[in-house]
Amino acid sequence: MRIIAVEDEPIFANTIRRIVEDDLGYELVGMTDNSEEMLRFFVSMKPDLALMDIHINGSMNGIEVAKKISNSEFSVPIIFITSYEDKAIFDSAKEANPYAYITKPIDADLLQRTIELAISRYAKSNHIEDGKQWKSDILIRDHFFIKTETNQLQKVAIKDILVVEIIEKTCQITTKEKTFTVKMPLKEIEERLPITDFVQIHRNTIVNAYFIDNIDLQDNVLTIGKNHYDISRRHKENLLSRLNMLK
Known part of the structure; x- marks a missing residue:
């Protein structure tokens, strides 16, 4: 996950880093004070x-910065971190629709929980089904955020x-670099993948059509890289109808 921070007090900036x-x-990816x-x-930095x-x-x-960001095409979850617990400041901060608000000093566990809360709220605000996929350790927009065994949120581009x-x-979920295990059922993941790019070839398997290297129509096997995947009879016709075939 790529994070930027604004903090004008050097001691707290070092702590955040x-x-x-x-x-x-x-x-x-970025730290500034202004x-x-x-x-x-x-x-x-995106x-x-x-x-x-x-106070920066x-x-x-x-x-004011948060309000500009939330109304722009670059909107991301924002967490306010401040030394102030004044109610007027808190009420003013709410107008910027932050995804979380914590006071200093902070520690790693608190910040990790707050980040998860912010990402979860961000999912819901983007019309994703009531946080259902967050409970299953996965979040989708144009990418997934997947919880790893070390309790980090790993960003994985759908493409x-x-x-x-x-x-x-x-x-x-397998990419060229890594395989992730998630709790979400295959059917729910399928519903959140772009139908133009992904196709189901077996009741247990969905593939990205862009990466298909070979299809053996006799043995009903599909190849991606060095790996082979069975094509079921039920899904074979749909697979072939989705591909641009040269005869």
Whole structure:
């Protein structure tokens, strides 16, 4: 996960950097203390989430920056981190629709839980089915956020997925680099994949058509890279109708 942060106090900036990179293992792609550079970060860095102090340097405070971001095409979940517990400040911060709000000092466990809450709320605000997929360790937009064994949120682009299949009663999502195990049923994942790119070839297997290397129509086997996947009779006709075939 790519995170940017705005913090004008060096001691807290160092704490955020240590927690995000060392304790949680995420990528801190930008750290600044002012509003103008923060807005530039959103355009150039394309982060997945932002940590925002309210009182920052520049022509705008953190609340004003958050409002601009939430109304732009670069909108991402924003977590306010502040030293202030004043009700007026909190009420003002709510107007920017942050996805979470925590006060300093922070620790790794608190920030991890807050990030998960922010991502979950972000899913719901984007009209994703009532957080159902979050409970199953997966979130979809133009990518998945998948919970790993180390409790991190791994970003996986949909276009990079090769195969989704059931292996020993668990559902696995495979890319060229890695395989992830998730709790969501195959049927629910299928409903969230673009039908123009993915096709089911077996009751246990969905493949990305872009990565198909070969189809053996005699043995009903499909090849992606070095791996072979069975094509069931039930799904064979649909598979062939979806492909651009040269006879």
